[in-house]
Amino acid sequence: MATLQSKSAASHTSRWFLAMAAGFLLAGVAHGQTKNSCLECHSILTDNLGVTEEKFSQDIHAQKGLTCASCHGGDATSDDPEVAMGKKAGFKGKITRAQIPQLCGSCHSDPAVMRKYNPSLRTDQLSQYHTSIHGKRLATGDTKVAVCVDCHSVHDIRPPNDPRSTVYPLNVPATCSRCHSDAERMKAYKIPTNQFAEYKKSVHHQALTVRGDLSAPTCVTCHGNHGATPPGSSSVAAVCSTCHVFQAQLFDSSPHKSAFASAGLPGCVTCHSNHGIQHPTDAMIGTDDKSVCGQCHTEGDPGFVAANSIREHLAQLAAAIDRSDQILSKAERSGMEVSQARLDLVQTRDTLTKARVTIHSVNVARVQQDIQPGLVAADKNYEAGKDALKERNYRRYGLGLSLIAIALVITGLRMYLKQIESGQDSQTT
Numbered sequence: 001m002a003t004l005q006s007k008s009a010a011s012h013t014s015r016w017f018l019a020m021a022a023g024f025l026l027a028g029v030a031h032g033q034t035k036n037s038c039l040e041c042h043s044i045l046t047d048n049l050g051v052t053e054e055k056f057s058q059d060i061h062a063q064k065g066l067t068c069a070s071c072h073g074g075d076a077t078s079d080d081p082e083v084a085m086g087k088k089a090g091f092k093g094k095i096t097r098a099q100i101p102q103l104c105g106s107c108h109s110d111p112a113v114m115r116k117y118n119p120s121l122r123t124d125q126l127s128q129y130h131t132s133i134h135g136k137r138l139a140t141g142d143t144k145v146a147v148c149v150d151c152h153s154v155h156d157i158r159p160p161n162d163p164r165s166t167v168y169p170l171n172v173p174a175t176c177s178r179c180h181s182d183a184e185r186m187k188a189y190k191i192p193t194n195q196f197a198e199y200k201k202s203v204h205h206q207a208l209t210v211r212g213d214l215s216a217p218t219c220v221t222c223h224g225n226h227g228a229t230p231p232g233s234s235s236v237a238a239v240c241s242t243c244h245v246f247q248a249q250l251f252d253s254s255p256h257k258s259a260f261a262s263a264g265l266p267g268c269v270t271c272h273s274n275h276g277i278q279h280p281t282d283a284m285i286g287t288d289d290k291s292v293c294g295q296c297h298t299e300g301d302p303g304f305v306a307a308n309s310i311r312e313h314l315a316q317l318a319a320a321i322d323r324s325d326q327i328l329s330k331a332e333r334s335g336m337e338v339s340q341a342r343l344d345l346v347q348t349r350d351t352l353t354k355a356r357v358t359i360h361s362v363n364v365a366r367v368q369q370d371i372q373p374g375l376v377a378a379d380k381n382y383e384a385g386k387d388a389l390k391e392r393n394y395r396r397y398g399l400g401l402s403l404i405a406i407a408l409v410i411t412g413l414r415m416y417l418k419q420i421e422s423g424q425d426s427q428t429t
């Protein structure tokens with residue numbers, strides 16, 4: 001005990017010595033404007049004590065006129081560290097991880113404070129945070145979870161719509177994965193650390209990063225910014241329906257809705273997974289190894305029969321569309337005008353797309369209702385192609401005939417000319 005005390009007393013003395021020295025160094029520097037002795041000292045300190053003006057000027061709090069003392073307390077007008085960082089001036093000392101949410105929340109959950117700056121800014125971050133796994137675990141003393149600064153950074157906090165912000169949609173996955181992809185850090189919790197790796201392969205990541213579609217979900221769209229599920233969704237798994245409305249309506253009308261619920265299975269995620277969602281194909285339907293239906297339905301049960309039937313219907317329409325596509329391409333290559341039929345084929349494809357949505361009802365009759373008009377339309381597209389080729393053949397035939405006629409006339413003329421020439425020859429000799 002005694003050694004511990006003397007050790008900390010020694011380090012305390014040396015830290016204050018360091019502070020005095022830094023203060024001395026800066027004694028003559030930068031007066032005028034609004035004095036910020038904190039920055040003057042801390043911009044020349046290193047490691048976690050260093051805070052540069054360059055960095056802090058990027059911080060939304062600095063931009064709104066807040067200072068170091070707004071968060072840390074202390075007196076920024078004094079070069080004397082005993083005063084600047086003194087108890088009298090309300091200096092808080094080290095802010096531990098466990099204290100951070102309360103500190104940030106001291107302003108952010110106070111509508112009276114925030115309204116003065118930005119009335120439209122929400123003030124529920126701290127209360128939301130308390131409902132999240134992060135917040136709940138922190139309350140039990142686990143400081144390995146995310147606190148405000150892990151997601152927002154510190155001393156260069158930016159609004160979420162700034163592309164350089166750690167919480168800008170494109171940067172969110174990297175921010176979360178600093179912990180969630182760190183197997184060592186997450187070892188104690190026995191949860192997977194593959195969420196980012198999986199998400200990177202998903203249609204959503206693709207839409208977000210390749211097409212720049214900011215409406216595609218990132219980690220926080222599904223899990224909630226502050227870790228709770230978003231309002232209106234009873235669970236994270238239900239969040240899909242906020243964007244994929246039609247599939248959700250059909251799923252809700254299907255026998256799976258109650259069957260999955262009573263088996264404790266999530267809805268969409270059971271068939272699509274959560275993080276590594278892939279572009280679905282017709283191969284997912286049916287009863288073979290590649291299908292999802294075959295994982296639960298076995299030979300002879302009504303689901304098994306329906307799965308195969310739906311797959312057949314889709315395949316039939318897909319084949320009909322292919323056939324029409326091929327004949328139209330052939331017609332185009334031979335210079336026939338089939339642009340109307342092409343346009344119609346696009347519409348026919350839409351019926352197939354619609355059917356692929358309707359499959360979420362797992363109702364064969366409903367799928368058939370989409371397929372049937374598609375098949376009729378595809379046949380019409382095919383006939384249009386066939387007619388065009390017939391027309392081409394007819395023209396070719398006509399062209400052939402006229403070429404033969406022309407050739408005959410030319411040969412006739414030649415022979416006639418030859419005759420005349422030979423007649424003249426015999427006359428002159």
Ligand code: HEC
Nearest residue numbers: 015018019023037038041068072074075076081084093094
């Ligand atoms: C004269 C230079 C100087 C001034 C002025 C100064 N600091 Fe410090 N500060 C230091 C040094 C050196 C340390 C590290 C030694 C220590 O922990 O006491 C430090 C430590 C800190 C710490 C970490 C405390 C801990 O216990 O880990 C914070 C936070 C801090 N300063 C904030 C401020 C704020 C806010 C101001 C302005 C109100 C300020 N400082 C003014 C030099 C200064």
Ligand code: HEC
Nearest residue numbers: 038039042048049051056061067068071094095100149154
């Ligand atoms: C919006 C609130 C806020 C403002 C403004 C702010 N800080 Fe901090 N600062 C924090 C928080 C929170 C931490 C703890 C970060 C952590 O533990 O990761 C911290 C940490 C520090 C530390 C490191 C302490 C340690 O022991 O690791 C220093 C030094 C410090 N701040 C100095 C400053 C200075 C100097 C300024 C002004 C230029 C400033 N801070 C402005 C919130 C703020």
Ligand code: HEC
Nearest residue numbers: 060064070071103104107117118148149152157158159160
């Ligand atoms: C002293 C009060 C105060 C404290 C403490 C505080 N903030 Fe702020 N914060 C503000 C004010 C004021 C704004 C500016 C709001 C505006 O005008 O948009 C702001 C803005 C923000 C924004 C940008 C919001 C936006 O969309 O514009 C974020 C993010 C933020 N703070 C996070 C934090 C975090 C994280 C902490 C704790 C480390 C913290 N704040 C501590 C007062 C505070």
Ligand code: HEC
Nearest residue numbers: 101104105108122125126129146147148151160167220225
């Ligand atoms: C797990 C990561 C995470 C943690 C922890 C976290 N935030 Fe956020 N926060 C976000 C994300 C992501 C956004 C951006 C939301 C968006 O794009 O609109 C955000 C947005 C904000 C905003 C802007 C206004 C808003 O609500 O959209 C403020 C202010 C804010 N957070 C403060 C805090 C405070 C205070 C804490 C601690 C109590 C905190 N955050 C903890 C991730 C986090």
Ligand code: HEC
Nearest residue numbers: 133134144145146147150151175176179189191219220223
């Ligand atoms: C500072 C590290 C850290 C950061 C950053 C972080 N987390 Fe966490 N997160 C944790 C820890 C530790 C747990 C606790 C694991 C547990 O209890 O299973 C956790 C738990 C979770 C859980 C609950 C997991 C479960 O047990 O079911 C979710 C969901 C989650 N985090 C999402 C996010 C998202 C989304 C982000 C980014 C916006 C994020 N986290 C950022 C450390 C972090």
Ligand code: HEC
Nearest residue numbers: 173176180191192195196199217218219222236237269274
């Ligand atoms: C499209 C929605 C969606 C996106 C995007 C998403 N998640 Fe999830 N996540 C889920 C669902 C659904 C679960 C399963 C939750 C449940 O069963 O309650 C889950 C589970 C988790 C878990 C618990 C452990 C596990 O793997 O089952 C963590 C941690 C997690 N996600 C973190 C993340 C991180 C980090 C990101 C971003 C890289 C992310 N999630 C992106 C929907 C999503």
Ligand code: HEC
Nearest residue numbers: 203207215216217221239240243268269272274277279280
């Ligand atoms: C914030 C909105 C949003 C949420 C939440 C969301 N998605 Fe998506 N989803 C999109 C966007 C945007 C695309 C890309 C659209 C596209 O490719 O046509 C997409 C694409 C998809 C695709 C691929 C579609 C295709 O034709 O390739 C599937 C499957 C999918 N999402 C399933 C899910 C599931 C399952 C969930 C819940 C775990 C979910 N989505 C949550 C917006 C969302």
Ligand code: HEC
Nearest residue numbers: 240241244247248251267268271280281282284285356357
């Ligand atoms: C029983 C398994 C199953 C469930 C549950 C399920 N899907 Fe699907 N989903 C599929 C199959 C199979 C396809 C592929 C259709 C095709 O391409 O032939 C698909 C395709 C999709 C597509 C892309 C094609 C389209 O436009 O519809 C999206 C988006 C989608 N599902 C979202 C969802 C959402 C959201 C939920 C939850 C409301 C959900 N799915 C539930 C099996 C399922």
Ligand code: HEC
Nearest residue numbers: 255256259260270285292293295296301302303306307362
């Ligand atoms: C996670 C397991 C699971 C998957 C995957 C699954 N089902 Fe089901 N399905 C069920 C359960 C459970 C029921 C409730 C009736 C039962 O026990 O057969 C059901 C019921 C059905 C029914 C109603 C049967 C009846 O009794 O009228 C049809 C049709 C059906 N499923 C088709 C499909 C199709 C098509 C797919 C693939 C796109 C699929 N299912 C994927 C578990 C599943």
